[in-house]
Amino acid sequence: MGDKLMAAVQNATTDDIAGCEIYLVTPAISDADAFLPCIGQILSAVPVAAVRLRLEAGAPETLIRAIEILRPAIQNQGVALILDGLPELARQTGCDGVHVDGADVAAARRLIGDSLQLGAFCGTSRDLGMQAGESGADYISFGPFHDTCDETDMALLQWWAEVMELPVVAECGSPEQMLENTALLSQLTRTADFLATGMTGQTQDGQPDALAALLRAIRAAS
Template identity: 55%
Template sequence: MTSTPSASEPCELYLVTPRLGPNTPLPDFETVLAALPVAAVRLRLEDASPTPQSQLIERVRAIVHRHDVALMLDGLPELARKTGCDGAHVPAEEVATARAALGNDLQLGAVCGFSRDLAMQAGEHGADYVAFGPFGDQPQDSDLALPKWWREMMELPVVTDYLPEQDSNLIPRELLTHSDFLALGTLHDDAPLTALWADPRSFASLF
């Protein structure tokens, strides 16, 4: 996720999982990864002890890497490095600490909300991409202006995090236009975006 497409190129999917625990059935990664241009998977874990978390990461990593897709762990940079993930996704305020834990060879994403200042600070402290949002079903023009400006002015890739209220394949066109990567996979209430996991081919024309 370190290369930046031009503004005329379509964005790629940054697949986001529901929170998974040791006893949670895995989503159908195989179908989604085979059907869509997924640049990375962000694995979100329930709170658990390190051993079951590591075992779960290894199960997901085997699937994701088989499709030549990057696996990013949501938070937990130390665990990301120990378990062979490709990087971690952390709040912008934690980028410097996470970079020290990851080293320079793994990728690091920064959650920046809608703050230009946090995004710029994250870039200065070693982030490989910045993530804005979450955006809802009807994003405000003032919020959309931020990833648009970033993509036009900055070299680091920009991710827009989309959390819809409705379980459908309707994505605001502006998010696709202003994003290098669209983070998608759950609803605003943290339930799975079933339309994506069950029928990923219905999203293919978007990417």
């Protein structure tokens, strides 16, 4: 299942997406059992391309157990599970990929081999993005994009989308924050392949509704 994130861009129908998809980023999970109902309800209600699973630091056996609890709930929905950091653990536990800093791509690729997706966060650095792509990244993420980002940041995203073949992810704030800035949301939606948006907590608390509203806004802007 390591190609699901790429396939989301390449093979989705117009009924599935409208050019840009949601890439959901979890908070740092400390209690996988408590988080399980939340992520299950969100993924049942809102189509997303991938979930970037962030885990609080802990012993390897604790992290493995957390992944084993949450992985079926994510992958059984046809959603790619991308582990934040921890490339060796991503390979060992059947995740679909791993997300690392751009400077760590070459080392991560050696650890995970060729079967898993590898994402690279490159801030607002064109050079780092190109380096990460040459080192084996499958997608590049830039950002974060927020109210104070300038034209140079947006130009980088636009340039990458027009010139490079690798999918590009725009790192953003919460769904609520993005819905408050429709101009920025419209710009990002027309440029990025994926919009990485963070959950606001480890419980439901209306998050399916917020994500559904964001998805409607994305489709309207595309």
